[in-house]
Amino acid sequence: MKLYNVAYSGNSYKVRLLLAQLGIPCTIVEVDILKGESRTPAFLKINPNGRTPVLEDNGFVLAESNAILAYLARGSRFLPEDRHRWALVFQWMFFEQYSHEPYIATSRFLLQHRPDSPERAAALAVRREGGWAALRVMEGHLTENDFFVGNCTIADIALFAYTHVSHEGGFPLDDFPKIRAWLERVKTQPGFMPMG
Numbered sequence: 001m002k003l004y005n006v007a008y009s010g011n012s013y014k015v016r017l018l019l020a021q022l023g024i025p026c027t028i029v030e031v032d033i034l035k036g037e038s039r040t041p042a043f044l045k046i047n048p049n050g051r052t053p054v055l056e057d058n059g060f061v062l063a064e065s066n067a068i069l070a071y072l073a074r075g076s077r078f079l080p081e082d083r084h085r086w087a088l089v090f091q092w093m094f095f096e097q098y099s100h101e102p103y104i105a106t107s108r109f110l111l112q113h114r115p116d117s118p119e120r121a122a123a124l125a126v127r128r129e130g131g132w133a134a135l136r137v138m139e140g141h142l143t144e145n146d147f148f149v150g151n152c153t154i155a156d157i158a159l160f161a162y163t164h165v166s167h168e169g170g171f172p173l174d175d176f177p178k179i180r181a182w183l184e185r186v187k188t189q190p191g192f193m194p195m196g
């Protein structure tokens with residue numbers, strides 16, 4: 001397998017983390033998105049959407065981090081077969097992509113990589129409430145549950161990726177003790193590896 005990867009990206013980290021936990025070897029191809037390498041004609045042939053991560057498996061090409069997680073996790077302990085639990089895993093992964101990542105991950109990117117952008121303050125401001133709202137939803141769920149769906153699944157991996165660095169996006173977790181405890185539980189899973 002080959003993974004087109006950005007080392008500091010949570011979306012790429014999700015895939016590296018699951019690969020490590022499943023013990024699947026993979027060749028990592030680093031893409032420098034700040035230099036436009038995800039938008040070259042050659043890369044756009046791999047993913048016309050111009051984004052990483054992308055997984056190549058024996059000629060099969062798959063983009064979108066959470067789709068890659070689902071592909072890799074099929075048949076493993078990270079994706080339950082029970083229909084309701086299976087659907088709940090996807091519920092949380094869609095939540096991650098629609099209600100969490102667009103606020104917390106993009107704020108982190110703006111803070112780390114767009115220091116001189118005149119629009120940065122406004123772009124950060126419109127992301128504040130959405131980010132806090134996502135964290136409140138997670139805190140509420142984790143008040144009653146150790147993981148998002150039963151045991152540690154790809155829903156936890158998807159949400160872990162940007163939540164454990166949410167302070168880098170301006171969302172410190174001081175007021176979210178249940179999230180902090182869950183982060184520690186995810187870190188103690190067999191095969192866990194840090195972001196970098």
Ligand SMILES: N[C@@H](CCC(=O)N[C@@H](CS)C(=O)NCC(=O)O)C(=O)O
Pocket residue numbers: 006009010011012033038039050051052053063064065066097
């Ligand atoms: N929904 C996509 C988002 C992917 C994404 O935004 N990737 C960023 C890095 S985190 C990227 O490659 N950006 C490069 C670009 O837009 O040119 C996923 O989950 O994989």
